[in-house]
Amino acid sequence: MRMFDHHIHMTSRTTDDYQAMAAAGIVAIIEPAFWVGQPRRNVGTFEDYFLSLVGWERFRAGQFGILHFCTIGLNPKETNSTEIASGVMELLPDFLEKESVVGVGEVGFDDQTPEEKRFFEQQMDLAVEFNLPVLIHTPHRDKKAGTRVTLDIVRASGIEPQRVLVDHNTEDTIEMVLDAGCWAGHSIYPHTKMDEPRMVALLRKYGTERITINSAADWGISDPLKVPKTAQAMREAGFPERDIETIVWSNPVAFFSQSGRLDLGEHAGDQPIDQRQLWEGNSVLRGQTPVVKIAS
Amino acid sequence: MRGRPVRTIGGVGLTDLIDAVDRLLRELSGAEVARWIAGRMPPTPGLEGYRLGAHYAAAGRVLDDAPAGEGMDAGLCAAMTDAGVEQPARWTLLDLYRYRLLADALNQVSPDEHLGVVRSLFCKGGIGEQRSLVRSLILLPEPAAFLPVAIEACRGNVLDVFIAMTCENRYPAYFFPDLNFNQMVMKALFNGVALARIAGLARRRTRELARMAADYATERRAAGRSIPNDIDMIIEN
Numbered sequence: 255m256r257m258f259d260h261h262i263h264m265t266s267r268t269t270d271d272y273q274a275m276a277a278a279g280i281v282a283i284i285e286p287a288f289w290v291g292q293p294r295r296n297v298g299t300f301e302d303y304f305l306s307l308v309g310w311e312r313f314r315a316g317q318f319g320i321l322h323f324c325t326i327g328l329n330p331k332e333t334n335s336t337e338i339a340s341g342v343m344e345l346l347p348d349f350l351e352k353e354s355v356v357g358v359g360e361v362g363f364d365d366q367t368p369e370e371k372r373f374f375e376q377q378m379d380l381a382v383e384f385n386l387p388v389l390i391h392t393p394h395r396d397k398k399a400g401t402r403v404t405l406d407i408v409r410a411s412g413i414e415p416q417r418v419l420v421d422h423n424t425e426d427t428i429e430m431v432l433d434a435g436c437w438a439g440h441s442i443y444p445h446t447k448m449d450e451p452r453m454v455a456l457l458r459k460y461g462t463e464r465i466t467i468n469s470a471a472d473w474g475i476s477d478p479l480k481v482p483k484t485a486q487a488m489r490e491a492g493f494p495e496r497d498i499e500t501i502v503w504s505n506p507v508a509f510f511s512q513s514g515r516l517d518l519g520e521h522a523g524d525q526p527i528d529q530r531q532l533w534e535g536n537s538v539l540r541g542q543t544p545v546v547k548i549a550s
Numbered sequence: 551m552r553g554r555p556v557r558t559i560g561g562v563g564l565t566d567l568i569d570a571v572d573r574l575l576r577e578l579s580g581a582e583v584a585r586w587i588a589g590r591m592p593p594t595p596g597l598e599g600y601r602l603g604a605h606y607a608a609a610g611r612v613l614d615d616a617p618a619g620e621g622m623d624a625g626l627c628a629a630m631t632d633a634g635v636e637q638p639a640r641w642t643l644l645d646l647y648r649y650r651l652l653a654d655a656l657n658q659v660s661p662d663e664h665l666g667v668v669r670s671l672f673c674k675g676g677i678g679e680q681r682s683l684v685r686s687l688i689l690l691p692e693p694a695a696f697l698p699v700a701i702e703a704c705r706g707n708v709l710d711v712f713i714a715m716t717c718e719n720r721y722p723a724y725f726f727p728d729l730n731f732n733q734m735v736m737k738a739l740f741n742g743v744a745l746a747r748i749a750g751l752a753r754r755r756t757r758e759l760a761r762m763a764a765d766y767a768t769e770r771r772a773a774g775r776s777i778p779n780d781i782d783m784i785i786e787n
Contacts, residue, residue, distance in 0.1 A: 301674075308676040313708045348603050352676045353610040515611055 255499060259481045260284045260506035261360075261389065261421060261441065261468035264311055264322070265303075266291075271471070271478045272318040278482040282321040282518060284510065285311060286360040286389050289329045291473045297341030300328075304345065308352045321518060323510070325359035325389050326350055333373035334365070343376060350384045356513040357381075359389030360421065363400045366393060371407070378411035387417045387512045389439075392427065394446075401427040405434045417512055419466065422447055428456060432464060437509050441470035442480035450480075450487035457488065462500045466509065564653060564691055567633075570626040571650045578621050578643055579613065586612050587647065592655045602655050602667070603674050606648055610678050613644035634688040634720035636749045641685065648679070649686035656690060665695050672699045677708050684715040688724070697725050704734045709741060716748055723750025732759045735784065739766065745780040752783075760786045 257280045264272070264285050275283075285307055294300060307324040315322035326349045328342045349355060358381040363370050381388045390408075393400035401420065408418050415435030422441045423431055431438040440456070441447045448456075453467060469480035477483070481502055488498045510516045576584055590605045622639045630638040652671070656664050668690070672683055684703045687696045700722065703715040716722060716738055722731055731754050738745060745751060763784045770777045 305674070305676075309680075309708065312677065348601065348607065348674065351604045351607040353607070353678055354676065 255279055255485065255495070255502065256281045257481050257485065257502040258282045258284075258506045259468050259478070260419075260466060260510065261286055261439065261470045262478060263288055263470075263472040264315060265306060266473035267471060267478055269314075269318070272315065272320060275478050276318045276320055278479055280320060280481065282323070282507075283315065284323045284325060284356060284389075284506075286325040286357075287327050287329065288360055288391075288472070289331045293332060293335060294338065297338055297345065300338075300342045301345055304349045308349070308354055312354055323354050323356045323516065325357035326352075326355050327359045327361045327377055327389075328373055329360060330362050330364040330370050330374065330391060330393070333370050334367055336369055339369070339373055343373065346377070346380060347384075350380065350386060353515060353517075355386075356510045356515050357387045357389050358384070360391040361388065362391040362404055363393045364391075366396065366400050366403065371403075374404075374407055375411065378407060378413060381417070382411065382413050385514075387419065387510060388413065390418060390420045392420060392422045394422075397422075397424065398426045401430060405430060405436070408434065408436060416464075419509055421468070422470070424448060425452070425456065428460060428465075432460065437464045437466060437505075439466045439468060441468055442477075442484050443470065444475055444477055450484045453484055454487050454491045454493075457493070457497075457501065458491075462497050462505065464505070465501065466505045467501055468506075563629075567626070567629050567689065568650055568653055570623060570629065571646050574618075574621075574623050574626060575643060575647055575650070577623075578618070583612055590651070592651075592658050595658050597655055597658050597667070600655070602651070603671060606651060606671055606682075607676065607679055609644055609647050609651070610676075613642070613647045615642045615644045615678070617642055618646070630689065634693075634724060634749070635685075636718040636720065640718055644678070645682045645685050648682040649689055652683070652686060653690060661692065661695070664690070664692070665698070668696050669699050672702065677710055680706070680708070680711045681714040684711060684721075685719060688719060688721045693721065694725050700725065701730050704730065704737065709743075712737070712741065713743060713747075716743060718747060718749055720749040722748070723754050728754075728756060728758065732756070732762055735759060736762055736766065739763070739778055739781060742778070745778075745783045755784055757786070759784050 259280055262283050262285060264283065287304060287307060304326055312322040326346060328339055333339045350358065358377055361374050361377045363374065378388065390404055392404060404420060408415060419437040419439050420431045421439035423438045428438050440453055442450060442453060457465065467481060467484050469476065469478050471478040485498050485502050488501065507516065575587065592600050617640050619639050627638045656667060659667065672680055675683060680703065684700065687693055687700055690696065700715060703711055706712065716734055722734055726734065735745065735748060735751065738748060763781050767777050767781055767785065
């Protein structure tokens with residue numbers, strides 16, 4: 255079954271991950287711009303990071319037959335470095351015009367400071383201006399209250415709620431997100447956020463409409479195969495294949511297609527692979543035979 | 551530097567070329583695209599406040615990106631070939647539009663600002679933008695001015711961009727110093743890019759390039775690996 259992981263930070267992952275993801279059926283991914291683990295001290299660092307999301311990482315994914323899209327935004331945590339944050343905001347309009355950018359994100363709250371609120375609101379305005387859907391990160395701490403304020407900001411922004419995906423939901427937040435008319439994303443994690451059995455229980459209770467899952471895999475302990483693993487958990491729990499496909503493919507495709515830019519090609523499940531390609535003189539290969547599977 | 555373009559595009563020639571591109575864009579794109587294009591042309595004079603990079607990128611979602619093929623106007627093809635584009639039918643409407651936008655933008659600023667404008671587009675461009683940009687360098691006024699960008703394009707390794715700079719494009723043959731030209735040819739060999747696609751290669755064959763290729767063949771042989779057949783195009787027999 256073809257799968258779409260709509261939230262994964264491949265910049266922080268290895269080629270082994272790409273290989274395993276492709277083998278498990280993942281054919282398309284979205285890499286939201288995010289917090290890279292340590293605070294950035296220069297606006298230019300953000301610019302190079304955004305460039306890698308529309309260039310190098312796309313190319314790297316393509317070598318494994320995986321279509322790579324991204325969302326561009328200033329993450330909540332770093333809005334608190336206000337001097338840098340203002341400079342990053344100036345970069346955003348140009349990047350939001352790039353072809354493989356299918357949304358604004360991830361934006362939202364971390365510590366829930368006034369600065370975070372201000373830049374969150376400004377980026378909601380950008381989403382409206384550029385007619386792009388939004389991927390919203392919900393905070394790890396004080397999650398329920400943070401999600402409530404998030405939904406207030408969504409309502410005040412004037413964006414249509416079905417163009418908003420509120421991510422990292424738990425049992426405590428899913429209902430208010432769905433009631434607000436937004437999409438509810440769930441990040442399936444080894445120890446924190448959401449796990450497979452709890453996700454299966456949520457799907458039993460709430461059905462499949464406007465619900466998505468992702469791995470949100472990054473530089474921490476996380477698992478880029480959580481989407482296929484959750485699909486398997488659904489299967490074992492007796493969900494029909496059609497429902498599984500809705501969750502791992504149709505739903506994220508439907509949501510991000512609202513960008514008008516999600517070009518999955520005619521053969522989304524059969525992208526050409528050519529590992530002979532190099533980047534900056536460096537192959538991602540280290541001695542193994544390149545995989546070449548070019549569609550005729 | 552070795553050789554010069556058979557024709558420098560500039561003055562009247564450039565205007566004619568832009569007119570021909572405009573006609574083709576009008577003919578092959580719908581009315582909606584034509585309106586979109588009309589709304590994004592640079593102001594005159596100067597580029598103050600004009601978001602060239604954003605328009606250059608956004609075109610990727612609007613203009614057709616399949617090779618124009620037989621849709622290409624014969625006169626335009628001839629002019630492009632004359633200037634150094636081999637097989638202009640490989641260009642897409644998107645490439646043509648981006649060329650037209652950039653040429654018009656450069657027209658609004660003094661020549662000493664041209665390299666800065668082009669370098670900024672290259673440095674901030676996604677894969678498709680960089681491809682369009684390096685294809686068009688040879689059609690810009692005084693193409694030699696853009697040599698640093700062209701060399702940088704060969705250092706990158708998204709194959710689309712490297713191929714756009716290297717293949718069916720006489721820019722490297724006209725303007726690259728030997729060192730950069732030779733490195734480009736060797737990189738084409740490494741990447742399995744057919745040497746026959748490197749425009750003007752025969753004219754730039756040197757003993758040094760032949761030696762590099764022969765060393766490469768020796769290294770491949772020692773490792774028990776195959777040797778590209780077209781290496782004969784540069785190794786002296």
